[in-house]
Amino acid sequence: MTDLRENDTTDYDLIVIGAGPVGENVADYATKRGVRAAIVESELVGGECSYWACMPSKALLRSGHALRAARRLPGAREAITGDLDADAVLARRTAFTSGWDDSGQVSWLESAGIALIRGEGCLDGPGRVRVGERVYTARAVALATGSVPRLPDVPGLADAAPWGTREAASADHVPPRLVVLGGGVAGTELAFAFASLGSAVTIIARHALLSREEPFVGDMIAEALELQGVDVRLGVSPTRVDRNAGGVVAVTLDDGTAIEADEILVSTGRRPNSDELGLDAVGIVSLSVDDTMLVNGTDWLYAVGDVNARALLTHQGKYQARAAGEAIAARLNGTAVCDEPWGAHVATADHSAVPRVVFSDPEVAAAGMTEKDARDKGIAVRAVEYDLGAVAGAALHADGYSGRAKLVVDEERGVIVGATFVGQDVADLLHAATIAIVGEVPLDRLWHAVPAYPTISEVWLRLLEEYGRPE
Template identity: 55%
Template sequence: MTQARTDDTPTPAETPDHTYDVVVVGAGPVGENVADRARAAGLSAAIVESELVGGECSYWACMPSKALLRPVLAQADARRLPGLERMTAGPLDTGAVLARRDSFASDWKDDSQVEWVDSTGTDLYRGHGRLAGERRVTVTAGDGKVTTLAARHAVALSTGTGAALPDLPGIEEARPWTSREATSATEAPGRLAVIGGSVVGVEMATAWQGLGSQVTLLVRGGGLLPRMEPFAGELVAESLRAAGADVRTGVSVTGLSRDASGVTLTLDDGARLQVDEVLFATGRKPRTGDLGLDTVGLTPGDWLTVDDTLRVTGSDWLYAVGDCNHRALLTHQGKYQARIAGAVIAARAQGRPLDTGRWGAHSATADHDAVPQVVFTDPEAASVGLTLQEAESAGHRVRAVDQDLSQIAGAALYGDDYRGQARMVVGLDREVLLGVTFVGPGVGELLHSATVAVAGEVPVDRLWHAVPAYPTISEVWLRLLEALRG
């Protein structure tokens, strides 16, 4: 796999400064878990980080975004309950919400994360990590000092992704928000345009509309949340409009400009939209552009293709774990991969056979069949496995069963005028669940039961004996099974 050096290829020191069993590039939650699992198995490990230890999730994604959303969703839930009208009629205290958000982002300081890394016995190197040939990583510190690390057994790349911005006239001058600015802003903009109808777009539209902004959500396609069942996007769009957001589908931005009054967007229908800030939530790209991939025969900027042990195709020492391998761009899936990769690296280093059987400790099979995700909007959207369209496209013989959640006693008790829907997709050949989707307030906590059913390939006739407690929203399982039986 390693290509011959050229004049442009960095030449590592003949003798590395330090040698470890495993070198991990990227100290987000994925990289931290790879290093921790390797250390727990008795291997020595180093981890390299150019920004904050703890990564995107801790400071600019999962934690701050959910801290922004939780008060908005709690207020929406409370407004559905008689007796709380006076307490919930006024606007949220945006300053208090932002202060709580700051605490969940550790005020963008990584001291506690560094302490945790130290507690595992992993050596931390701060600086830009870059491959420099087979089993070599160079670390360029802020002061320009270069340290060369060698890996006896494995290098694991856990560098994640960054925001992908479209090539539009005026976009650089407009200085748009990405997800980082959206989750770390110090005040609510008066007028905010959100471009993109997938997870980041709808969550940030929900958050900032609830925190006092006038949000306009612009979606190029025909609906929101295109990778979920269609009813998920429909219910979220309806709720955003009810909250006061302007949701427009089938429209694209063709150009933008910024002046003292804010940002002006030109749309493909000829309209112009003036806002104070614009957020582009239009996808992610791998952070592999300046990672030295060319020194090992790979293409800089590409997604990294891996097998189910997370080893890069064509290599016997290089691993790509988490978002940069494009298998499932979710923190919990990345951490799942990290646990497997750490165990795989240790087993191979110690000459032990890989276990891909009952425990599946060395095979990331859930990335194919049972990926769970919750979108923290009002209503929440939660899904695992395949949608009906995905199952049919994959050639499965299936049946979809739907249930109106407003007819479930637990949902009615949760809040007046409860609106939601559930669907399970049943594979008829084996009579197991291939996918489940819930949409409604509070349904995120239902998802793990569905994940167990899908990942465990539980036959639907056995699900009859998993009795849901009454009166809870989980009674939807009984109603779905009754509909399936007819």
């Protein structure tokens, strides 16, 4: 393979294609170790998460969560005199995107010493990136182009001008009626958001909601949506979608029923954004990577974040990016210890210890494997569950607190391999579970991690009691 370390005539040491949070972190971590880096971006610096996904969608959700939380507390409940101001919520959302202006992020790149190249970037050969008519050369290239939505092959759907998650998160109005197609994380969250803003929402899913999580999760979220007036249709699929001249969308389902709405939001999964990267120009068929994010079979090309399909979550992509940036710098500087299995610059937690949160109401927070995942891997596990509403801290947190917690324990090693929490404000319980899983903390040591009273974290003690104290 080509030894790019000997090439001292390149434009840059590293070119990163994609200036979302992942690409920014690759470039930043490499630059801090003396690498001359440039980043290529065709849209806004900061990427999908900053402008059309994580930040604006969570801003849309937060006001509704706060209102419902207040209504669960006597005293606060009586002080509430109205419903959400949808215009104010949309304005707050827009503030979090800086009005879709990336000048602040561009200034950060400049301060970090990272060059910005505007335009569509694609590979033009080993260590070569074409942007428009110009070809730039580098000793290493990192692909950080994220993922794009999947549009199901439903007759009439593409012609009906459906919203994707991008259009929903940046919407300038609240549709009176909204159909959400897809019961995954984004579809579920946006169903909660628009229901709280006043839309009459119908959510359609072929399976249970959040079907990749523990089975009780989907049941609890479906019940919560129905309590907010959402029409939850499970086990059905659309057979046709039409939008008439007046703008009304008609969705025909395979159970023979039909739904009319003003907008249809499609959230049926995402796929790596790799179609236009010129992979064929360098003979790359698959973006499978090692734990330094180096594309297998190359010594110069890296794929980081959603584009490598390991874990399609912003925080996991940023974790990979930190490892990749340091690995790239170490290799280019000739100081690499990342080529060995025990090397310092590797990302391994995304194999089996991924933390994830659904900002629904109640929240869903999980890390590691579900019980089914663990059993499918041949792990001898035992699972324990506990009613979160029976914990004193939860009862103080909200009247009628409803929630559930579950641990999945590897019986042979005596460590937790999976944890799931459902309930109001449980996201802050998650990092403790993540540490326990990543650190492989033995259960007999966890007995000495004493939760403060009265907090929701006391559920850790109750779960350990359910499991039984080691002899």
